[in-house]
Amino acid sequence: MIRLRINGLEREVEIPHPMYRLLDVLREDIGLTGAKEGCGEGECGACAVLLNGVLVNSCLIPASQVDEADILTPEGLAETEAGKLLAKCFTECHGAQCGFCTPGMMMAAAELLFTNRKPTEVEIREALAGNICRCTGYDMIIDAVQLATERGANIW
Amino acid sequence: MKSISQSIPRPDGMAKADGSALYVADLQFDGTEGGRSPDGAVALGSESGLSKDMLLGRFYRSPYPRGKIRRLQLPECPPGYHIISAADIPQGGKNEIPMAASRDMPCFAENEIRYAGQIVALVAGPDAYEIERLIRAIELEVDETPVVKNIDEALALKGGAIHGEDNIFCRVDLDEGEVDEVFAGAASVVEGVYETGFQEQFYMEGQGLIAWRTGNKCGVRGSMQCPYYVHHAVSHVLGLKHDEIRVIADTIGGGFGGKEDYPEIMGAPLAVASWVSGKPIRMLMDRVEDMAFTSKRHPSRCVYRSALDSEGRILAIDATVDLDGGAYETYTKIVLMRAVFHSLGVYAIPVFRIRGRGIATNTVPSGAFRGFGAPQSLFGIEMHMEEIARRNRCEVLDYKRNYFLKKGDTTVTGGIFRDEIILDKLIAEAERLSGYSGKRIKLGRGKGQGIGMSFILHGCGFTGDGEQKIIKGKAVLKKHRDDKVEILCAAVDFGQGPQTTFRKVVARVLGIEPNTVIFNYPDTDFVPDSGPTVASRTIMIVGYLLQKAAEELKAIWVEGEEQVVEQNYQMPPGMSWDQERLRGDSYATYGWGVNVCEVELDFLTWETKVIGAWAVFDVGRAVDHRVVNGQIQGGMSQALGYGAMEKLEVDSKGQFRQITMADYMVPTSVDFPRTEALTVDNPYLYGAFGAKGMGEMVHDGGHAAFAAAVEQACGKACTTIPLVPETLMEIMEA
Ligand code: FES
Ligand code: FES
Numbered sequence: 001m002i003r004l005r006i007n008g009l010e011r012e013v014e015i016p017h018p019m020y021r022l023l024d025v026l027r028e029d030i031g032l033t034g035a036k037e038g039c040g041e042g043e044c045g046a047c048a049v050l051l052n053g054v055l056v057n058s059c060l061i062p063a064s065q066v067d068e069a070d071i072l073t074p075e076g077l078a079e080t081e082a083g084k085l086l087a088k089c090f091t092e093c094h095g096a097q098c099g100f101c102t103p104g105m106m107m108a109a110a111e112l113l114f115t116n117r118k119p120t121e122v123e124i125r126e127a128l129a130g131n132i133c134r135c136t137g138y139d140m141i142i143d144a145v146q147l148a149t150e151r152g153a154n155i156w
Numbered sequence: 157m158k159s160i161s162q163s164i165p166r167p168d169g170m171a172k173a174d175g176s177a178l179y180v181a182d183l184q185f186d187g188t189e190g191g192r193s194p195d196g197a198v199a200l201g202s203e204s205g206l207s208k209d210m211l212l213g214r215f216y217r218s219p220y221p222r223g224k225i226r227r228l229q230l231p232e233c234p235p236g237y238h239i240i241s242a243a244d245i246p247q248g249g250k251n252e253i254p255m256a257a258s259r260d261m262p263c264f265a266e267n268e269i270r271y272a273g274q275i276v277a278l279v280a281g282p283d284a285y286e287i288e289r290l291i292r293a294i295e296l297e298v299d300e301t302p303v304v305k306n307i308d309e310a311l312a313l314k315g316g317a318i319h320g321e322d323n324i325f326c327r328v329d330l331d332e333g334e335v336d337e338v339f340a341g342a343a344s345v346v347e348g349v350y351e352t353g354f355q356e357q358f359y360m361e362g363q364g365l366i367a368w369r370t371g372n373k374c375g376v377r378g379s380m381q382c383p384y385y386v387h388h389a390v391s392h393v394l395g396l397k398h399d400e401i402r403v404i405a406d407t408i409g410g411g412f413g414g415k416e417d418y419p420e421i422m423g424a425p426l427a428v429a430s431w432v433s434g435k436p437i438r439m440l441m442d443r444v445e446d447m448a449f450t451s452k453r454h455p456s457r458c459v460y461r462s463a464l465d466s467e468g469r470i471l472a473i474d475a476t477v478d479l480d481g482g483a484y485e486t487y488t489k490i491v492l493m494r495a496v497f498h499s500l501g502v503y504a505i506p507v508f509r510i511r512g513r514g515i516a517t518n519t520v521p522s523g524a525f526r527g528f529g530a531p532q533s534l535f536g537i538e539m540h541m542e543e544i545a546r547r548n549r550c551e552v553l554d555y556k557r558n559y560f561l562k563k564g565d566t567t568v569t570g571g572i573f574r575d576e577i578i579l580d581k582l583i584a585e586a587e588r589l590s591g592y593s594g595k596r597i598k599l600g601r602g603k604g605q606g607i608g609m610s611f612i613l614h615g616c617g618f619t620g621d622g623e624q625k626i627i628k629g630k631a632v633l634k635k636h637r638d639d640k641v642e643i644l645c646a647a648v649d650f651g652q653g654p655q656t657t658f659r660k661v662v663a664r665v666l667g668i669e670p671n672t673v674i675f676n677y678p679d680t681d682f683v684p685d686s687g688p689t690v691a692s693r694t695i696m697i698v699g700y701l702l703q704k705a706a707e708e709l710k711a712i713w714v715e716g717e718e719q720v721v722e723q724n725y726q727m728p729p730g731m732s733w734d735q736e737r738l739r740g741d742s743y744a745t746y747g748w749g750v751n752v753c754e755v756e757l758d759f760l761t762w763e764t765k766v767i768g769a770w771a772v773f774d775v776g777r778a779v780d781h782r783v784v785n786g787q788i789q790g791g792m793s794q795a796l797g798y799g800a801m802e803k804l805e806v807d808s809k810g811q812f813r814q815i816t817m818a819d820y821m822v823p824t825s826v827d828f829p830r831t832e833a834l835t836v837d838n839p840y841l842y843g844a845f846g847a848k849g850m851g852e853m854v855h856d857g858g859h860a861a862f863a864a865a866v867e868q869a870c871g872k873a874c875t876t877i878p879l880v881p882e883t884l885m886e887i888m889e890a
Binding site for chain 1: 163165166168169170171172173174175176177178179181182184357358359360361362407408409410411412442443650651652653782783785786789790791792793794816817818822823824825826828830831
């Protein structure tokens with residue numbers, strides 16, 4: 001049994017076996033399916049969440065290691081001003097096509113903007129390099145993050 | 157009024173960004189019996205396959221690549237578990253997947269194995285570990301035959317023929333004029349061999365489906381491009397009637413063709429298992445299974461020979477186009493047709509002979525992937541033109557210009573290019589954006605820098621009279637009593653944009669807001685068969701039907717009344733096609749494009765770096781600039797990946813070597829620069845607001861532009877992609 005905080009709510013979760021991952025906790029136990037499984041091996045970023053404020057791939061994090069941790073998922077981010085702004089920018093700029101990478105991209109973009117209010121295009125590209133998108137070629141995702149940078153001057 | 161091309165926010169964007177969009181892996185039992193979620197996005201409840209007792213399903217796949225099945229021994233099943241194989245196909249059903257042009261692939265292997273990973277059985281039950289244990293307990297004995305891993309081994313008939321007597325699934329031949337005579341009198345002949353590898357679609361969401369049974373009705377839902385293809389396959393395998401099957405598409409995490417054929421291959425056996433067990437079963441492929449066993453782009457080898465006169469002009473082309481079709485024919489014939497029909501690119505060649513062959517090997521059956529044969533043969537012709545221009549010591553763009561097709565010219569199948577061809581305008585824009593010609597001269601040759609330009613044409617919609625004879629697309633608009641308008645058609649948005657563009661088309665005609673138009677993911681219980689979401693047909697053909705329907709609805713609009721209008725596809729006037737002889741208008745119209753790519757080459761590591769990418773297209777008219785430019789940029793990224801980094805090889809058993817994301821390299825945000833994308837209007841009379849198909853041609857030329865740039869940078873011919881460092885090293889040391 002572990003206790004952790006997910007999107008601000010205290011949760012207690014049984015861990016059925018040592019291979020159980022943070023991604024399973026979110027999707028199976030809590031029913032938060034915003035974080036997606038794209039690869040299950042830490043290569044794509046579709047399962048990205050913030051763990052104590054740091055971007056991680058939740059498919060690589062054993063559930064046993066997140067006791068007492070603070071987790072922000074795509075659903076939690078979406079509730080915040082920052083998340084709402086980012087979602088609008090992704091929608092307007094067409095940064096989401098099939099959308100499967102998008103929640104992870106949103107997490108990566110949020111982490112970047114929280115630490116760097118005015119990133120250059122190069123910095124944005126580097127910050128998103130762990131998140132694979134097969135649809136967009138990334139350009140409109142970059143557009144979305146740049147738009148969020150401009151519009152969110154008082155958020156970040 | 158604003159141009160229809162002016163972009164609007166994607167109606168499906170917010171749900172995707174905030175994580176609330178539900179993909180097949182996200183669906184949970186919601187305690188209801190049926191209906192749809194308030195926003196219409198999701199079919200709910202047990203009637204739609206979501207029930208508490210949903211089982212997990214996994215395939216047992218053959219570990220052997222080739223041979224006769226001697227024995228299949230299935231273990232004892234504990235209560236609640238099911239093992240399903242060929243023997244379970246119900247009476248009246250057939251153990252074959254009915255594909256577009258062939259039905260040689262069985263649903264479950266029964267007599268022989270043709271590739272490692274072929275589906276032999278399906279195990280379903282509540283617990284993944286127990287399923288795994290049962291899979292390990294299945295015993296399959298096979299009299300093994302030597303494996304055919306590639307085209308050469310297939311043509312050498314290694315181990316005897318896999319298919320027929322010669323391993324040729326299908327041929328597509330085109331002839332014009334007296335080729336041998338022209339070659340006999342030619343001043344010189346230029347010959348080249350051009351090869352492309354496998355390519356993985358790499359949709360970010362793996363394949364996933366749920367099958368269920370309600371009474372005498374079988375349902376399948378999940379991640380798919382073509383609900384009616386799945387519908388058809390299930391009907392064939394189970395022997396059920398049209399109204400005994402229901403197929404629902406859910407939000408889908410990318411397709412690129414990879415969810416055109418595979419959901420039939422996967423959905424049919426899953427439907428059998430669910431039908432026999434009576435239980436809903438969800439099957440989700442993890443990344444390794446998906447990469448290892450789902451269909452890929454056909455590897456190709458094209459040989460081009462050109463007869464030239466003493467001035468270096470092309471008199472005739474003699475070409476072969478060979479595609480590695482893998483273990484079963486599946487889609488190979490129609491991919492080959494497209495490859496052959498695009499094999500002379502944007503050039504008018506007076507005399508030619510093209511011989512296309514789809515070849516059987518013991519690899520995973522090759523299938524649909526964005527471009528569908530065109531990226532292969534266009535690579536061949538573009539690189540061949542580079543070679544001829546070099547021989548003639550002529551700037552390649554100047555040389556190519558001499559052969560550009562014009563309105564009124566004859567197509568390779570004897571049809572007519574009826575619409576305006578605006579290549580010159582596209583080139584002017586590409587020059588303006590990229591500075592191509594100036595750079596091409598300045599960068600010299602073999603000096604580590606290069607810039608390449610490639611040309612694209614892409615036939616829109618199904619080949620020949622397929623739209624008229626086979627698809628017979630139908631689309632419906634329904635005005636509800638509250639005057640809300642609903643789109644009813646089978647087109648799926650897997651990222652390419654119909655959720656945005658269809659709404660815009662209908663709304664523009666009716667003078668309403670796009671966001672008020674209802675457009676749910678298709679459910680075959682409610683939508684007509686408007687055809688599959690493939691072949692660059694969606695906006696041009698289905699979109700046009702919707703435009704016509706909206707015009708009709710507008711004319712009869714009565715407030716507060718329910719009204720339904722229906723439109724059926726009609727071949728554009730003047731178009732004709734003879735499927736027997738492959739003569740006539742192979743496509744209703746064509747999209748056109750120019751791609752430019754600039755590279756730097758590291759002479760120590762042989763790594764290439766793309767420093768510029770530009771793409772200018774004639775898409776008729778863009779119904780939404782950002783939807784279209786998003787396709788252009790995404791397509792360029794995939795095409796550059798195809799040309800530069802996406803290496804996919806097979807091992808001694810014919811299995812793919814690169815089956816994880818760590819091994820198969822796709823572009824990340826730091827691999828390529830922004831693609832500068834532009835469209836030039838050239839409206840098409842029979843497309844929605846002038847739109848032509850464009851979803852595929854964006855993948856047709858980036859790899860050739862890249863390879864042409866690398867040729868300039870390294871100073872040698874680069875005729876094989878992907879041009880990974882090892883390949884470049886071989887080229888330079890040869
Ligand atoms: S699913 Fe976690 S990184 Fe891909
Ligand atoms: S939008 Fe489809 S993977 Fe990024």
